[in-house]
Amino acid sequence: MAKRGSFGSRFGTVAAVGGSVIGLGNIWRFPYVAGENGGAAFILIYLATSFLISIPIMLSEFSIGRSTRRNPMRAFNKLAPGSKWKLVGYMGILTAFVILSFYCVIAGWAFEFLKESVFNQFNGRSADQIRDSFNGFVASGWKPVIWTFLFTVASAGIVLSGVEKGIERYTKILMPMLFVLLLGMAVNSLTLDGAQAGIEFLLKPDFSKITGTTVLQALGQSFFSMSLGMGAMITYGSYLRKNENMPRVGAMVAFSDITVAILSGLAIFPAVFSFGISPTSGPELVFLTLPNVFAQMTGGYIISVVFFFLLFVAAITSSISLLEVIVLYMTEELRLSRKRAIFYTASAITVTGSLCALSMMPGSKLSVAGMNLFDLCDQLSSNVLMPLGGLLIVLFTGWVFSPVKFRNEFTSNLQYGVKIFPLIRFLIKFVIPVVIAILFLNRIGLL
Numbered sequence: 001m002a003k004r005g006s007f008g009s010r011f012g013t014v015a016a017v018g019g020s021v022i023g024l025g026n027i028w029r030f031p032y033v034a035g036e037n038g039g040a041a042f043i044l045i046y047l048a049t050s051f052l053i054s055i056p057i058m059l060s061e062f063s064i065g066r067s068t069r070r071n072p073m074r075a076f077n078k079l080a081p082g083s084k085w086k087l088v089g090y091m092g093i094l095t096a097f098v099i100l101s102f103y104c105v106i107a108g109w110a111f112e113f114l115k116e117s118v119f120n121q122f123n124g125r126s127a128d129q130i131r132d133s134f135n136g137f138v139a140s141g142w143k144p145v146i147w148t149f150l151f152t153v154a155s156a157g158i159v160l161s162g163v164e165k166g167i168e169r170y171t172k173i174l175m176p177m178l179f180v181l182l183l184g185m186a187v188n189s190l191t192l193d194g195a196q197a198g199i200e201f202l203l204k205p206d207f208s209k210i211t212g213t214t215v216l217q218a219l220g221q222s223f224f225s226m227s228l229g230m231g232a233m234i235t236y237g238s239y240l241r242k243n244e245n246m247p248r249v250g251a252m253v254a255f256s257d258i259t260v261a262i263l264s265g266l267a268i269f270p271a272v273f274s275f276g277i278s279p280t281s282g283p284e285l286v287f288l289t290l291p292n293v294f295a296q297m298t299g300g301y302i303i304s305v306v307f308f309f310l311l312f313v314a315a316i317t318s319s320i321s322l323l324e325v326i327v328l329y330m331t332e333e334l335r336l337s338r339k340r341a342i343f344y345t346a347s348a349i350t351v352t353g354s355l356c357a358l359s360m361m362p363g364s365k366l367s368v369a370g371m372n373l374f375d376l377c378d379q380l381s382s383n384v385l386m387p388l389g390g391l392l393i394v395l396f397t398g399w400v401f402s403p404v405k406f407r408n409e410f411t412s413n414l415q416y417g418v419k420i421f422p423l424i425r426f427l428i429k430f431v432i433p434v435v436i437a438i439l440f441l442n443r444i445g446l447l
């Protein structure tokens with residue numbers, strides 16, 4: 001078994017896990033999915049699923065990882081030897097691959113926007129011009145492909161340098177900066193002309209439009225944002241110190257994740273309405289909106305440069321955690337050297353990522369059942385693979401994982417874990433599996 005390091009300190013732990021969790025999911029995906037699903041009511045469901053479903057799943061994953069100190073496949077195999085549970089680990093690798101394929105495209109967009117803000121290209125442009133230039137960028141095909149490639153290379157480079165040095169160093173300072181910046185942007189957006197409509201969109205729930213599919217989307221968003229259901233948190237759990245207050249780390253990470261998503265919503269939606277952009281613009285939403293915000297903001301030039309730089313950092317710290325899941329499998333299971341594992345993975349992602357980028361060009365034939373490849377990967381991971389992985393993980397934790405071991409992980413360093421343990425275990429054993437199963441059955445029309 002490869003020798004495993006642990007995170008050095010509580011803050012380092014939260015920063016490293018936070019680096020995985022906080023990413024494009026919060027800033028790019030949350031506003032676009034909330035926009036497509038009607039705003040406030042969706043957000044309330046997202047909050048409820050985050051607290052009642054996602055946090056317990058995160059704690060399950062941490063427990064599985066820390067109690068075994070293995071990669072996800074071996075962790076399952078160690079806890080339930082010879083069983084099929086290790087397939088959940090393999091599914092996680094597939095999920096990581098599907099996510100990376102579209103993730104690096106959006107991170108590439110962030111790269112392009114960083115370049116455009118450095119060259120002050122948003123300045124003086126109208127909302128229509130900003131839209132035209134963005135559409136031209138996506139339609140060019142080759143530009144997004146180059147950025148996708150560069151982003152993949154950058155992530156691979158960081159993964160080569162190893163867990164602690166590679167991950168912690170970058171996130172400790174930069175994520176809090178992103179937080180402060182978003183806060184400033186949210187305050188600025190609230191003062192825009194016509195911001196009221198955006199605030200109402202965020203705060204006035206209309207439950208009449210909520211269907212089972214909306215709830216599944218909210219759950220999927222929460223899983224995606226918290227990196228759940230695919231082994232990333234099992235992997236991070238395996239690096240958690242034994243005396244670390246695990247529920248507290250989970251709570252801190254979840255809280256930061258949710259706050260960043262909500263701040264992003266507050267920064268985006270008032271501007272969406274103020275600049276006459278459709279909240280249902282889809283994956284483009286944030287990229288069509290933010291340049292307008294920066295163009296009118298005092299200090300907009302420097303803020304846009306810093307923002308897109310931090311967005312890029314947030315994306316890269318997430319993508320390295322995705323890469324890490326695949327690389328760990330290749331090095332520990334397939335016995336490849338780390339260098340090779342990283343090279344093969346990055347090459348494959350460059351190909352699938354480029355195909356996703358090209359599938360977004362108008363008139364592209366890269367689609368399956370009317371959905372372009374990019375949307376397919378996005379939907380498949382958040383609304384199918386991650387909820388399915390989450391379901392299997394709670395079933396495992398609730399019914400297979402020894403309750404004593406699970407409890408030990410929970411209560412290793414605290415009294416507070418003792419108090420919440422029964423509630424969390426009840427949710428994991430009964431409530432969460434039933435809810436996810438109902439949502440799936442509903443989605444395929446059986447309920």
Ligand code: PHE
Nearest residue numbers: 021023024025026224225227
């Ligand atoms: N949570 C990350 C984000 O919000 C994406 C991610 C998913 C990272 C799964 C790792 C594992 O951007």
